[in-house]
Amino acid sequence: xxxxxxxxxxxxxxxxxxxxxxxxxxxxxxxxxxxxxxxxxxxxxxxxxxxxxxxxxxxxxxxxxxxxxxxxxxxxxxxxxxxxxxxxxxxxxxxxxxxxxxxxxxxxxxxxxxxxxxxxxxxxxxxxxxxxxxxxxxxxxxxxxxxxxxxxxxxxxxxxxxxxxxxxxxxxxxxxxx
Amino acid sequence: xxxxxxxxxxxxxxxxxxxxxxxxxxxxxxxxxxxxxxxxxxxxxxxxxxxxxxxxxxxxxxxxxxxxxxxxxxxxxxxxxxxxxxxxxxxxxxxxxxxxxxxxxxxxxxxxxxxxxxxxxxxxxxxxxxxxxxxxxxxxxxxxxxxxxx
Numbered sequence: 001x002x003x004x005x006x007x008x009x010x011x012x013x014x015x016x017x018x019x020x021x022x023x024x025x026x027x028x029x030x031x032x033x034x035x036x037x038x039x040x041x042x043x044x045x046x047x048x049x050x051x052x053x054x055x056x057x058x059x060x061x062x063x064x065x066x067x068x069x070x071x072x073x074x075x076x077x078x079x080x081x082x083x084x085x086x087x088x089x090x091x092x093x094x095x096x097x098x099x100x101x102x103x104x105x106x107x108x109x110x111x112x113x114x115x116x117x118x119x120x121x122x123x124x125x126x127x128x129x130x131x132x133x134x135x136x137x138x139x140x141x142x143x144x145x146x147x148x149x150x151x152x153x154x155x156x157x158x159x160x161x162x163x164x165x166x167x168x169x170x171x172x173x174x175x176x177x178x
Numbered sequence: 179x180x181x182x183x184x185x186x187x188x189x190x191x192x193x194x195x196x197x198x199x200x201x202x203x204x205x206x207x208x209x210x211x212x213x214x215x216x217x218x219x220x221x222x223x224x225x226x227x228x229x230x231x232x233x234x235x236x237x238x239x240x241x242x243x244x245x246x247x248x249x250x251x252x253x254x255x256x257x258x259x260x261x262x263x264x265x266x267x268x269x270x271x272x273x274x275x276x277x278x279x280x281x282x283x284x285x286x287x288x289x290x291x292x293x294x295x296x297x298x299x300x301x302x303x304x305x306x307x308x309x310x311x312x313x314x315x316x317x318x319x320x321x322x323x324x325x326x327x328x
Contacts, residue, residue, distance in 0.1 A: 025327075026323060026324055026326075026327040029323055030319060030320040030323040030324065033206070033319050033322075033323050034316045034319045034320065036206070036210045036214075037209055037210050037213035037214055037217070037315065037316075037319050038213070038214065038217050038312070038316070039214065039217075040210035040211070040214045041210065041211060041212075041213060041214010041215045041216070041217055041218055042214060042217075042218060042227075043214075044210075044211055044214055044215065044243075045214075045215065045218055045228075045240070048243065054239055054240070054243060055228075055231075055239045058228070058230070058231055058235075058239070059230070062228055062229075062230040062231065063228060066226075066227050066228040066229055066230070067218075067227060067228065070221060070226065070227060149207055152203065152206060152207050152210065153203040153207070156199065156202055156203050156206055157199055157203070160199050
């Protein structure tokens with residue numbers, strides 16, 4: 001069922017174009033990676049501030065509110081590129097355990113947002129009003145760092161998986177550099 | 179002799195199939211960390227982001243963390259390189275990446291730092307410096323990824 005959906009996605013003309021392209025595929029992948037660099041740091045800054053490890057003299061509200069839209073823009077570009085990479089080779093991603101672990105981590109990121117948005121991210125002024133950074137804010141920052149790191153590592157490892165019947169042959173997904 | 183030594187280092191690094199991918203994860207996480215923090219300074223120079231802080235404050239607050247990230251990048255990178263020195267030296271994307279990296283680091287700790295530190299720089303100067311900085315770092319990332327496609 002899921003595999004059929006993946007095969008259908010991969011068969012779309014746009015996905016076929018990307019898969020069979022020369023430079024387009026690595027450009028999409030580079031853009032995905034460049035987005036991690038351009039916007040991932042904003043997540044790091046927010047998390048470090050929530051943990052109280054950096055920007056201590058700045059109100060949490062400034063950091064959270066100032067970076068919110070940038071993080072959203074970055075996420076949309078990154079997601080669009082990531083989905084294109086996945087969609088163009090969807091049936092190869094299907095048996096890849098790292099892909100599913102990454103998706104699970106992204107699900108946890110979504111749950112993290114649902115859990116902590118009401119009490120942390122949507123009301124940073126309340127955190128600033130507290131004499132010490134509340135535990136829930138530190139927990140949100142720490143979990144965010146851990147989850148995004150897990151997403152990143154599993155994302156990279158997708159490129160190293162070789163399906164059993166292809167062992168010894170060149171990896172095609174993500175194309176490892178050796 | 180040197181080549182023999184390089185080969186023995188490469189053999190050690192390639193003895194486990196996990197050394198390269200795990201080092202690569204460190205490399206990517208650390209460059210996301212450090213370039214992202216530099217980008218935060220650039221966004222501020224462009225007039226966005228953490229607007230209640232001056233560029234000099236954003237720079238001061240991020241600088242130690244940026245340096246930490248760059249240290250991990252510059253330690254993990256050579257490990258990846260030493261796993262297959264000949265391939266990298268003959269790879270045009272790798273050569274491009276090294277030039278871009280040298281330019282990006284040089285720019286970051288000279289002109290970029292000066293302009294970010296001086297809160298009196300003109301808007302145009304700030305914008306140009308921010309765009310050059312972002313362009314240089316994006317070039318490094320693209321160069322790195324294209325090593326696998328060269």
